[in-house]
Amino acid sequence: MDKSWMAINNSLTSKEYQQGVKSFLDFAMKNLGVDDEIRCPCVDCINGTKYSRQVVWMHLIRRGMASSYITWVHHGEHVPVSHPSVPNNQCGGSGEYDHTDEEPNGLEREDLHKFITLFEDAQRKVYSTCEKFSVLSFIIKMLHVKVYNKWSNKSFDIVMQVFKDILPECNQTVPWTLYDAKKFLRDLGLGYETIHSCKNDCPLFWKESANLEKCPTYDACRYKLNDDGGKKIPHKILRYFPLTPRLKRLYMSKKTAANMRWHNEKCVDDDILRHPADGEA
Template sequence: MDKSWIQLPRIDPHYAKGIKDFIEVAKAYVDDKNRTRCPCSKCKNIPHRTLPEVKGHLCQNGMDKMYTRWEWHGEGYDMANNNSSEEEVEEEEDGDEVNELLEDICMGPFVQIEMTDVQQGLDDALPNSNMGYDRFQDLLQDAQRELYPGCEKFSKLSFVLKLYNMKVTQKLSNKYFTMMLKLLNEAMPKGVELPKSHYEAKNMLRELSFGYEVIHACINDCILYLKEYENNELCPRWGESRYKSCEGKGKKIPQKILRYFPLKSRLQRLFMSRKISSDMRWHKEKRVKETNIFRHPADSMTWEEFDIRHPWFSAEPRNVRLGLASDGFNPFSNMSNSYSMWPVMVFPYNLPPWKCMKEPYLFMSLLIPGPRSPGKEIDVYLRPLIDELKELWVDGVMTYDASTMCTFRLHVALLWTINDFSAYGDLSGWVTKGYMACPVCNFDASSIRLEHGEKICWFCHRRWLPLDHKW
């Protein structure tokens, strides 16, 4: 069916005819209440509405211009096998990607590296610079060891990785995962090579840098017990104890814990898949440049200006440009409970637009604990991330590229932070309340306090308009 009418203005007669044709198609895909998904530009196939309501929405709001394949209204729908769903398709794609990643991780770095040279260059060639030679050998053996005698489809490492991927994507509990491992150990043939618990599986995968660091913090958000304060037991500012009071001889429990997910190893893992490694160069090699067309952050003036200022960085298209976002949320889904936890997310902009903001490529870097917002003290918690970003900018890190089967020095730059206005005040240090709340006007803000009340108003906004503007 011709769908060019979707791009036409709503007053065009061909657009009205297109709506009529669409309604005729949608009649075959209504539920028992005679409703179907509404594809207008506001609903975007989320709510179900009756056909007259859908027609009215399409006339008023227009068709969603991105909805060119009518998957919710019969196109590409297999009537012979209507049990398949988008979730199943995504699982199949995830499975293929896991297979490819396993192949690259297990075999890629060793194609061109002699085993006699591995011990010397291990820290540079492998994704986890803390991995010793013996542990590397164990991991390599797990990647090549049969799951059980005669098994040709899975190695020990590949099977455990697939199981763990299922655990994470399906949100299975640790206890359930341990029970499943015990059952698999009993059910599989003699000689099966599987961990016996979630703890053993987690320790095995930790060699692939799937862990995080636990950093103690002051209860008043003054310091992190890191570097020069690593051995302190009292806050140097207020004298608060590092640990909760405990009369017994048990393990000391810290007052507050920051969880830090190292960025270096996670960025290196992107290049250990041939497909993703190739996509990390998309912005330079495959992006179509058109004047006044903005499809990707690489089309922005900021990106271009950064390339001009730092030509050494832009000369290597695999160097990663990051965005950072943070905001508080209530983890208990209860708004009456005043608890605020702050995740700090980073995401690579090198990837094409249909990937760079997808869940697999969003990295949680910090998980700042509650129960209250860190406010302007958020810079205390950002210190580990900032230190690592400085190191990645200046020194970089040796990274293996599976698509070219060689190593290169990876550098990283943080281009943008994304947040709402209140979080902007915390991250930037600018006061977002009071007389000078506007970061654009800065000290030239035109603001006054109202006579009757405590509200502050801002005037003279029209000074930013061109002199010949009608306002």
């Protein structure tokens, strides 16, 4: 389907753009049903809210369509996947995809669709007129403030609830609790794993030592007790940021995947130092 009309700026006057909007709405209604409301892909809503066909029409004509929404996954279009020499190079960071005749299996399609949805949610504004924060940057900022000022989990939830109450027309995808915020980041591949450590900093309670109650070197107890409820709390915790999901995200973007392959495909050995990779070290 021709989508070149999406790049037209004069959406109010261009007949080509208006015809393109009509073809998009016809496509969406054909896949979702004529009586259903559909997600609005205008530059402000970015598929965050459902409206009737007429309202979506007005939004797209007045505001324009989000240029990043190349594959209409929320409106019935299948997600194409490519399988190049570098794995997981499937979709562009701006919503662009490599089109091939190969279809992903059910699990791949589900994971990719989930990530695309989360990625779109992360780019949305906290509220419609907010120019400074996307959902993702807002959550990261608030978590940074929590850690920097040593807020309790309860304090964080209270502050977030105040924001929710006072902000106008809040985005429904904003995670307003600490639990939801951590889950949001984890699903984007930005989470971390906790590994208990000895209070003397010698070993980690990991792999073959994961179930030990005492340090194998100093015989020091792994846990300290919480006087309130008797719950075991480790003396020290290492927060490990797994590399694999982060590499997958980098290779899912056509732009960043090209940079990731640079050392193999573009690095030239001509005795000229242009990059640290050209050095002997």
